[in-house]
Amino acid sequence: MPAYKAPLRDMLYVLYELMDGESVTSLPGFEDFSRDTIEAVLGEAAKLCEEVLQPINRSGDEEGCAFENGVVRTPNGFKHAYDAFRDGGWTGIACDPAFGGQGLPATVDTLVVEMICSANLSFGMYPGLSHGAYVALHAYGSDALKETFLPKLVDGTWSGTMCLTEPQCGTDLGLLRTRAVPNDDGSYKITGTKIFISAGEHDLTENIIHLVLARLPDAPKGVKGVSLFLVPKFLVKPDGSPGARNGVACGSIEHKMGIKASSTCVMNFDEAQGFLIGAPHKGMQAMFTMMNTERLAVGVQGLGLAEASYQGAVAYARERLQGRSLSGAKYPDKPADPLVVHPDIRRMLLTQRAYIEGSRALAIWAAKNLDLAKRHPDPAERAKAEDFVAVITPVVKALMTDLGFEATNLGMQVFGGHGYIRENGMEQFVRDARIAQIYEGANGVQALDLVGRKMPAHAGRFLRSFFHPVSDHIAAKKADPALAEFIGPLEKAFIRLQQATTFIAQRGMARPDEAGAAASDYLRLFGLTALAYLWAQMAENSLPKAEEDPFYRAKVGTARFFMERLLPQTGGLLQAISSGARTTMAFEEAAF
Amino acid sequence: MPAYKAPLRDMLYVLYELMDGESVTSLPGFEDFSRDTIEAVLGEAAKLCEEVLQPINRSGDEEGCAFENGVVRTPNGFKHAYDAFRDGGWTGIACDPAFGGQGLPATVDTLVVEMICSANLSFGMYPGLSHGAYVALHAYGSDALKETFLPKLVDGTWSGTMCLTEPQCGTDLGLLRTRAVPNDDGSYKITGTKIFISAGEHDLTENIIHLVLARLPDAPKGVKGVSLFLVPKFLVKPDGSPGARNGVACGSIEHKMGIKASSTCVMNFDEAQGFLIGAPHKGMQAMFTMMNTERLAVGVQGLGLAEASYQGAVAYARERLQGRSLSGAKYPDKPADPLVVHPDIRRMLLTQRAYIEGSRALAIWAAKNLDLAKRHPDPAERAKAEDFVAVITPVVKALMTDLGFEATNLGMQVFGGHGYIRENGMEQFVRDARIAQIYEGANGVQALDLVGRKMPAHAGRFLRSFFHPVSDHIAAKKADPALAEFIGPLEKAFIRLQQATTFIAQRGMARPDEAGAAASDYLRLFGLTALAYLWAQMAENSLPKAEEDPFYRAKVGTARFFMERLLPQTGGLLQAISSGARTTMAFEEAAF
Structure with missing residues (x-):
């Protein structure tokens, strides 16, 4: 398993030099978070991830979770690591101080999440799911429920889950069958089977709080008849401590391609006592509140694994001697040159x-807007930030997990055959990264969300929250010859994105299949354009310091590589989109 | 694990309707292979793959190989399947009748190999490696060695390996250290450690014949001092039966991402008795003879796994009900529509x-040229076919394994979360496919072979063996309005390929890093253009029959999809190539 060092230098660069972190920490409620404080938090998180979580990443993968008689045992060291994680207060860093949280900005939390994912994604699933449950409960729970459950979710004594999927329904939650029958005391009896429940059962916390989608007896059909319930593993006694076991049990765990140390459970609810969260039949709303936060976090999983893979690949490319540079030996005193001299290895890195x-940069841009949407004193600014979060969330989730999978595969490829054997840890990143393209809404569903919901919403208002700053930026910088090598390609990609948008908006209105057929290519085009916009800014603010500081020189060099070697993909995407849905939809169903 | 049905209809279409199979079976030595015979062979192979090999694919993955005290045990059922495989004569179908083989054309063998890879790649590794050893021994071995070893390799009583890689050398075989010291009797003592040896040890055959690269005492440095030796696990008694154990033993087996039922061994040679194959210091030549055959076979591995994944994905897309068609319910009587109605699912399929x-089609085109190169009575035709094989081999290997990995991932994505759990078998195809991008020369090495060796060779003569037929085809068909939708995109891609070729040829001459930096993008551009050429032909010969026969209608529909939605990638590839090596090579080594 490659060593992991948190990329703190780059994180601070993105936060303060690219995203004007001070504009976040000056928001009401964030006054305590000076740059010094945030650097200290990130430094401590780095230490925990490097020294506690990363060392049990590969052993956790080899060992996996064990299931016996309804009990799940996490791999060796996970309980110990979780205790350290909880004792350090990490379960509550992004939570409401009213319930014991530290209330750190989403921007900072996002960087911490990245480190956790780099170090040990399987481990990160446990507090990650708790945070999802926290978000939904915090937004929609009654005061009584919040007082009983939030403090223990925040301090990590208890953990949480989201129970959505059933055997017959994944994406299409309208098909769900789990039933909720009212009891006389205002609670409900929940009965049904949920599958793919991450952290559904484990040995890390004294109680597990399930948030469960189910149908009330009078529920309308489909997604409009879905309600959200809180179902604790152990019912809570009046003194707040765990009491009798509730009617929920883990039936089995899945054997998966990756994230093997994260338990993925079949959960059977058999007249379990549950408590309604929010209004009857409004479960989808609460679910989406949680999902939107989680989708950003899942995008960051792709990023975290890519970073871990990159670090491994670079170390190997420097150390492994193989062949000679095409332009003549670079290290004639060694038996061969290191891999890093070879152009194709450099291409991958x-x-x-x-x-x-x-x-x-994209993740922090999105997170900054989450902070603005929540904290900005001006309602117009909050609304603007919310629009941006709405449009960028599916892009962050799908693009960053797709790129994360590509990047982890490149890292593995640098290792050659040594990347395919488990010992070196590079193939684990690939297996772990693969799930992020699937869960929390498969990437195709994200693409449909972008073209089908976000694009048409409010006559394109969400879209404009992205298009306007990009277009303003191009207009402002276009005349600067020093920036031409960055602004030129950005403008080209942006024009393609606008053309694709017009095409889809016009065609998709009358024929939704047109939007559906274009969706995945469009999301990638959108995402690459967003990266180009960010890379243009990173190049611009790095150029003046590039001569003296290798950090900024590397930024400029990477920006050039992105513009010249990667961004050209956008041309093919526009062309594919512009060909329309005909070839996709005309193919006869029986002929597949 | 999805069921597998060999796609015989499409195989026969490619063989006879696209590649004029009769022109192969009319070559000298192939006279016995009537269409009836070949159909019978393919039908029998299909039966074996569907009924014997496929049912132990997933269990083999779960169980893996076991190593204890130098002995490797293959998973349950593998010995039984191997016996059936051997008894059916499948180990020798493409071998020389002089040694007991059936001498089938490479075209037919390639189709059989595809089926084996679809059904059980891990199993296929055992006879696959034997065939590599057979090829090298057949081409370069002395008559005595051939008489002793070939018949048993051909009938599958014994198996073979290729022992190339060592801990310090993979791609760069010049670094190899295994030593060969002459004995008085003309044999050699071989000492050294080889790693990643597929089928190096197992329980399927009574003897294992290792072909080992090693250095003689007087060997020049680097790859010019490498010789090839035959080292049997058991020395052979005068009566031809296995005798004393030789000084070679398996030290351990690797734990890998996939192909877990294929043993990957560390092999320790300790003064093992070996026999020189070919001339001293000419081992690389023999090795490349074997490698070229194997590279085609590895490309076909990508294809075979993609086919298996596709079949699984289609079955699931028909059966899994989720959501409604964007254009209104297609199956209103069911609780939801099947996945296959959704445009993004169709895009993936x-x-x-x-x-x-x-x-x-590409694989059979390459294999046909192998047959022509070997059997055509006209030396000029043989030479032409050899040129084509030289240029297309790295393309087949790298493109088809890259596409195989992409395709298996798409198949898994169609399954959503159900694709990520091992139970359904879809993720195994991904893990198994991943190795094919690495072994037998990593895909980056294939790309370098294409731009660095094949492109400049004989002033572009190899390239012309591909460029001329494509260019002639475009010229001949361009005026036909019925074909415009296929020839137009083909021509566009071909012009891009020519531009990229000129660019690399001009720049790369003086600065080899320019060729190196462009190599991977160039190979993909080349490969996609080759597919476009084949799709244009498939569309053309299917169009007249499309109205009445759904098989041909599907061909035309798929051709359209390829041209409109996939081929546009070539634009971005050309643009990336044309940006040159600057951004790749200027990046400071220390800054990675």
Whole structure:
């Protein structure tokens, strides 16, 4: 398993030099978070990830979770690591101080999440799911429920889950069958089977709080008849401590391609006592509140794994001697040159790097807008930020997990055959990264969300929250010859994105299949354009310092590589989109 | 694990309707292979693959190989399957009748190999490696060695390996250290450690014949001092039966991402008795003879796994009900529509299909030229075919394994979360496919072979063996309005390929890093253009029959999808190539 060092230098660069972190920490409620404080938090998180979580990543993959008689045992060291994680207060860093949280900005939380994912994604699933449950409960729970459950979710004594999927329904939650029958005391009896429940059962916390989608007896058909319930593993006694076991049990765990140390459970609810969260039949709303936060976090999973893979690949490319540079030996005193001299190895490393640093900037841009949407004193600014979050969320989720999978595969390829054996840890990143393209809404569903919901919403208002700053930026910088090598390609990509948008908007209105057939290509085109916009800014603010500081020189070099070698993909995407849905939809169903 | 049905209809279409199989079977030595015979062979192979090999594919993956005290145990059922495989004569179908083989054309063998890879790649590794050893021994071994070893390799009583890689050397075989010291009797003592040896030790055959690269005492440095030796696990008694154990033993087996039922061994040679194959210091030549055959076979591995994944994905897309068609319910009587109505699902299935059927045509085109190179009575025709094989081999290997990996991932994505759990078998195809991009020369090495060796060779003569037929085809068909939708995109891609070729040829001459930096993008551009050429022909010969026969209608539909939705990638590839090596090579080594 490659060593992992948190890329703190680049994280601080993105936060303060690219995204004007001070504008976030000056928002009401964030006054305590000076740059010093945030650097200290990130430094401590780095230490925990490097020293506690990363060392049990590969052993956790080899060992996996064990299931016996309804009990799930996490791999060796996970309980110990979780205790350290909880004792350090990491379960609550992004939570409401009213319930014991530290209330850190989403921007900072996002960087911490990236480190956790780099170090040990399987581990990160446990507090990650708790946070999802926290978000939904915090937004929609009654005061009584919040007082009983939030403090323990925030301090990590208890953990949480989201129970959505059933055997017959994944994406299409309208098909769900789990039933909720009212009891006399205002609670409900929940009965049904949920599958693919991450952290559904484990040995890390004294209680597990399930948020469960189910149907009330009078529920309308489809997604409009879905309600959200809180179902604790152990019912809570009046003194707040765990009491009798509730009617929910883990039936089995899945054997998966990756994230093997994260338990993925079949959960059977048999007249379990549950408590309604929010209004009856409004479960989807609460679910989406949680999902939107989680989708950003899942995008960051792709980024975190890509970073870990990159670090491994670079170390190997420097150390492994094989062949000679095509332009003559670079290390004639050694038996061969290191891999890093070879252009095709450099292509792979630079591709990883350009995707990683671009994705990090994209994630923090999205997170900053989450902070603005929540904290900005001006309602107009809050609304603007919300629009941007709405449109960028599916892009962050799908693009960053797709790029994360590509990047982890490139890292593995740098290792050659040594990347395919488990010992070196590079193939685990690939297996772990693969799930992020699927869960929390498969990437095709994200693409449909972008073209089908976000694009048409409010006559394109969400879209404009992205298009306007990009277009303003191009207009402002276009005349500067020093920036031409960055602004030129950005403008080209942006024009393609606008053309694709017009095409889809016009065609898709009358024939929704046209939007559906274009969706995945469109999301990638959108995402690459967003990265180009961020890379143009990173190049611009790095150029003046590039001569004296290798950090900024590398930024400029990576920006050039992105513009010249990766961004040209956008041409093919526009062309594919512009061909319309005909070839996709005309194919006879029986002929597949 | 999805069921597998060999795509015999499409295989026969490619063989007889696209590649004029009669022109192969009319070559000298192939007279016995009537269409009836070949159909019978393919039918029997299909039966074996569907009924014997496929049922132990997933269990083999779960169980893996076991290593204890130098002995490797293959998973349950493998010995039984191997016996059936051997008894059916499948180990020798493409071998010389002089040694007991059946001498089938490479075209037919390639189709059989595809089926084996679809059904059980891990199993296929055992006879696959034997065949590599057979090829090298047949081409370069002395008559005595051939008489002793070939018949048993051909009838499958014994198996073979290729022992190339060592801990310190993979791609760069010049670094190899295994030593060969002459004995008085003309044999050699071989000492050294080889790693990643597929089928190095197992329980399927009574003897294992290792072909080992090693250095003689007087060997020049680097790859020019490498010789090839035959080292049997058991020395052979005068009566031809296995005798004393030789000084070679398996030290351990690797734990890998995939192909877990294929043993990957560390092999320790300790003064093992070996026999020189070919001339001293000419081992690389023999090795490349074997490698070229194997590279085609590895390309076909990508194809075979893609086909298996496609079949699984189609079955699931028909059966899984989720959501409603964007254009209104297609199956209103069911609780939801099947996945196959959704445009993004269709995009994934059609992408798989277009890559699979295009790759199958490409593989058979390459194999046909292998047959022509070997059997055509006219030396000029043989030379032409050899040129084509030289240039297309790295393309088949790298493109088809890259597309195979993409396609298996798409198949898994169609399954959503159900694709990520091992139970359904879809993720195994992904893990198994991943190795094919690495072994037998990583795909980056294939790309360098294409631009660095094949492109400049004989002033472009190899390249012309591909460029001329494509250019002639475009010229001949361009005026036909019925074909415009296929020839137009083909021509566009071909012009891009020519531009990229000129660019690399001009720049790369003086600065080899320019060729190196462009190599991977160039190979993909080349490969996609080759697929476009084949798809244009498939569309053309299918169009007249499309109205009445759904098989041909699907061909035309897939051709359209390929041209409109996939081929546009070539634009971005040309643009990336044309940007040159600057951004790749200027990046400071220390800054990675």
